[in-house]
Amino acid sequence: MDFSLSEEQQMLSDGAEKFLAAHYSFEQRRALLSSEAGFSEQNWQTFAELGWLALAVPEDAGGLGGSFIDTILIMEAMGRRLVLEPYATTAVLATRVIAQSRNRELRSSLLSQIAQGTCRVALAHGELASRYDMRAVQTCARPEQDGYLIDGVKVMAFDAPSAHKLIVSASIADTNEIALFLLDANTLGVTVRSYPLIDGTRAADVEVAAVRVNRSSLLATGREALEVLDEAIDRLVLARVAEGLGAMEVVLQLATEHLRSRQQFGQPLIRFQALQHRLAEMFVEIQETRSILYRGLAHIEAPAAERRAAVSAAKVVAANAGRIVGEQGIQLHGGVGMTEEYQVGHYFKRLIALEKAFGDVDYHLERLAGSGKGV
């Protein structure tokens, strides 16, 4: 057992910190927030040049085939700066779904485009009545000669507004099996209704109205589709635990600095024991989150039941820690912590977004409690 980074990993992590420190100041980020796209295409290209978009792409598809730890390091660095680019959606989630697909043609063409930064892919699997259950799919795919006719409405497709392609889940008529299709975002009949999320990223409801697709756009189907999706989402969840960890560490720094800089009764607030103890409690939560993240990493290649339990445990611990650290961060700042002009509120909102996406605490507690049961 060895918890230290290899030399390459340390370089990757330092490089990410350095790049983001230069390109993600609070002011730079605010400018992106209010821009049309909500992030920077230029940054995206740099991500491609730095190889970050190829980290999870297998070598046989022209990627770096890096260890999942590499991805985690990038995500933690991004969490520290509240990065707005849809990195996790494309480079972790979609990349993994596509890499696991047996559709060789789509796989090789898409993955190389992703790695080069020319294609962003979002997952549109949620529906109004599905909550977090990926099996609850009303969207219907009716088999036709050579293909399918798809109808349905997807909601809360994260980062879909800026995606070139969408992975859409649908239930095959007659068999009721779930299938994953790849759709161009600008296909006729596909309507992407965008909206902002509380953390400044974007999502969309996606209406698919009588859209005809070729059999060749099928990524996976049946039990395999569910397993591929489940495993890819587990990777995403763990990656976003790392993102939350990065964010929490900054919240602790911000709160500490704030308490150092403010005076009351003639001494800095940080001299008050009750406030020190709250910082200490935040520290404990952050330590425990890092530990459960590492445990998740250790089980990410394990058989599904173990992997699911490990990822859900990580999410539960991280979400709980995120709530405590985020709320304390605001409380310790007092009123100014509630304003958009101060950083801490933005961190809190990202932590809430992480908590509620891809399974909240209740969902993951249930999954952990019943983890022997499989997909």
Add this chain to the structure above:
Amino acid sequence: MDFSLSEEQQMLSDGAEKFLAAHYSFEQRRALLSSEAGFSEQNWQTFAELGWLALAVPEDAGGLGGSFIDTILIMEAMGRRLVLEPYATTAVLATRVIAQSRNRELRSSLLSQIAQGTCRVALAHGELASRYDMRAVQTCARPEQDGYLIDGVKVMAFDAPSAHKLIVSASIADTNEIALFLLDANTLGVTVRSYPLIDGTRAADVEVAAVRVNRSSLLATGREALEVLDEAIDRLVLARVAEGLGAMEVVLQLATEHLRSRQQFGQPLIRFQALQHRLAEMFVEIQETRSILYRGLAHIEAPAAERRAAVSAAKVVAANAGRIVGEQGIQLHGGVGMTEEYQVGHYFKRLIALEKAFGDVDYHLERLAGSGKGV
């Protein structure tokens, strides 16, 4: 709406405080704890003389037919002193079951004996697999000519070791209806296996082996039996919320006194803000417990669904408060709080006993959530 005590209520409450102050010092109580019976027969007789055992006995059965508030006042005073006599079991729970029985003969003879202090009655309704569900009864009553043949094992019958009579629930063979029987504790075939509980009171497992009873010992049956039992237990639960409230108030006093008397870094512990705040948190819990107790009282005569919801809400709030107040009480005392020589630990144990008897928090949360559903 009026939350103040009437003159008579104030006298009753003051009288109880005064009597118990004289007869329930910590030392007197410790002597009772280690005595054979675990309480004082003499106190019991005094309870009868003071009329406390007749408070809940209807006037038509020779009692005082007092308001339920009177009982609550006595219970709160008893909670302050951690009284060991089985008052609640006999004078609240059993008295109510019997008072609601349509068996006029049993009713009038038993209630007058209870009021006079010559008969203690315990309820033996729990079984190993029943947890808190009064409908889960394996004990079987087989109808025979003129009566029933009863077989079964009851567990955790509170105060049964000192009871003269037992109210035993059984399932009637064939119909599977629940019935409540009154048994003499020394009936041949009835074995009472006593044990102490963590708060110093006593309970027993009761084995009923092929015991023949007359039809005249039937208190209630079927839907009526369940309703009578449910309502009587609700009264008991609320009475014990009052008991817990009394106990919590003393814990706050004890903790305050302790912090006043101990020094650290040259000043009394109570000067430390962090410790003051913990006392303040205990205060809030106690305030809220009194409020929800009053709300429970306001609904104790309401239709069953409302009554059930109100009692369960009271139990949930009180149990949660009891845990917080009790644990903080010990924490604030430090190591000495863990010893039998200090009072606070005894209060904590009583609070835990109250929490786990007649429905824990989970049970009452479920009951509150589904309170429209009836028994």
Add this chain to the structure above:
Amino acid sequence: MNFEFSPEDEAFRAEVREFIRANLPAEIACDARRWFNPKVDNYRRWQGILAARGWGAPHWPPEYGGTDWSAIRRHIFMEEIYKADAPDFFWQGTHMLAPVLIAFGSADQKSRFLPKILNGEESWCQGFSEPGAGSDLATLRTAAKLEGDHYIINGQKIWTSDARESDWGFFLVRTDPTVKPQRGLSFIVARMDTPGIRIRPIRTIDGREELNEVFFDNVRVPQAQLVGEPGMGWTYAKYLLDKERTASAFLYFNKRHLQKAKALASEQFAGGVRLIDTPAFSRKVARVEADLLALEWSVLRILAQEKNKYDLNAVVSALKIRGSEMQQRVTELQIDALGPLALRHFERRDATIDDPTWMPGWPELAIGASSLFLFERAATIYGGAREVQKNIIAKLAIGS
């Protein structure tokens, strides 16, 4: 002890309910249902409707247009207001300024201001806090210097709600820097369009801009607009804050929003079951509900003037602590009910369900839920932080 509302009170409740049913415009109810605070214009309008019925400020003395309702009736009234998704009173005028004017204002001030507060014609904002002052009013620095018959005000206020939508504001200003800090403050009112007053909105993390900074740059305010005696500002402010003791429980807010959380959980599904029927969520609701019922009865005990063995200020601080926690818990329950849908951010100008671009199926109550959740993170900060309340309890109830 008697825990019942009298038949007369119940009849009163029916009367209030019927009045609201007949007079609350649907669009105002809709606005209040979706958002933490209805639009200022809706407040104004609703205040006028209440005033026309004689109910514009029930807590005022009858001679100024108040009613002689008991505390319990005022409670019943508020319950019905919130149950119907009606807006609250135009609070800053009716509940914050007016009691001070009534007690300490001049006859001119009363006749000039009270009627227009009552009927909603003039809107008010409050300016006590200043940057860096926290909950401690003694450190306020905004200065008012008497020159002739005008005060010249210089300084800055912060966290002023609805400053831009208000006609008038009331402020604590330092008129005497030479005496003990609490003695040098005075209570003054000013039109918000007085030259030299500049307002800067503060965008809060919920995405709204209801709070403001108010800057004073040589603002000339007639001496006659000083309320009561100079140097008594601190006393008046304390009087005002003590006036509505039970308001700090936010009881009606909490009840309304618990209902919304339940409504949301009845529309959302998990594993094919209504969320409200799942064991996990229904228990979560029950847990919050039990605490809220306790809080409600804590309020009733104060309203019914229970003889409590503890100091009333300590009891009120306990209300404030639990009330602010409940604000956080009920709004948390709402976003928990919404799950992933809670992440959507809505602006006030956003599409509504009547709008053709609105996506069918989204729950109407989702609008603004996350904003409210975010805003309520401040509930334990504003109006006297939780720590201050604990200090009060420790001192007054426990005698530490």
Add this chain to the structure above:
Amino acid sequence: MNFEFSPEDEAFRAEVREFIRANLPAEIACDARRWFNPKVDNYRRWQGILAARGWGAPHWPPEYGGTDWSAIRRHIFMEEIYKADAPDFFWQGTHMLAPVLIAFGSADQKSRFLPKILNGEESWCQGFSEPGAGSDLATLRTAAKLEGDHYIINGQKIWTSDARESDWGFFLVRTDPTVKPQRGLSFIVARMDTPGIRIRPIRTIDGREELNEVFFDNVRVPQAQLVGEPGMGWTYAKYLLDKERTASAFLYFNKRHLQKAKALASEQFAGGVRLIDTPAFSRKVARVEADLLALEWSVLRILAQEKNKYDLNAVVSALKIRGSEMQQRVTELQIDALGPLALRHFERRDATIDDPTWMPGWPELAIGASSLFLFERAATIYGGAREVQKNIIAKLAIGS
């Protein structure tokens, strides 16, 4: 990064497991399963069995009978010990006194004491705390005055575990009252049957009498029983407390007792369903389990000597805080699983399930569960209160 145990480590685990299976007497396992602490005699016997295998004190240097296992292997060993319901080491001797003797003791002391600690022949107790001293060792007052070649000890210790069952004790005593408080303490060992030593058991709220007060009334102890240098007692005590950093997580204890809670919940029924299968209880277990898994990996990170950007002492304090909370939560889960049955109090002398008076059907694991729950309320008090740990974190990790 590499998160796997090596194949060699896994083989080691198998070896340990097999040894325990073959050598742990059933009655000792049964004792450990039911009770927080097995009987002292069972500790003694098991320590001898481990020592015979060469595993009596893995953390000692090999020349004294230790092994050269890595920290990870010592962890694996402990996991297997607890999984099998074996007793822990005879801890006060092997883990508290011995490291001090090895580092600072004389050659005579080492040869006299270490072998009998290793094989369990002599039992030890610890006496640091004194009434009123809290967690602050600097205020200790028990005095040892040198007269000729003996120290004369007067004073009192408190919270000494198993004092009556111990052959020897080690104590912090004040040998020099004239210097700075930390400098005047010395570390001394004494036979517990030395004239003048009087032991008074303390009955704790769990009903047991394992803790004691130890009184010293002119107790004569040979000068040769002073360990190391006079005046260095505080340093040695700190050395001792720092030695087993990860022990403060109580990881193995917590894992064992979470398993017991689950076992209990599998035997208990609610509404005809196994409690462990009910949504409410299974989530409660999952919540505790997630936190315990995190704690386990926090321990592993320290054992594997992760390069952590934070001060190691702060990281250890975090372990201590969470570890003590977990002790309370896992034991709470046990009584929650038992429901009403948890209220029964058991004495050690009580009937067991093999006893004819035992009621059939009662779960064996109910024995002692409530006592353990009650005892663990002290987990956040003893060994450095939670507040002290937070101070350490604030100072070393946050730099406040």
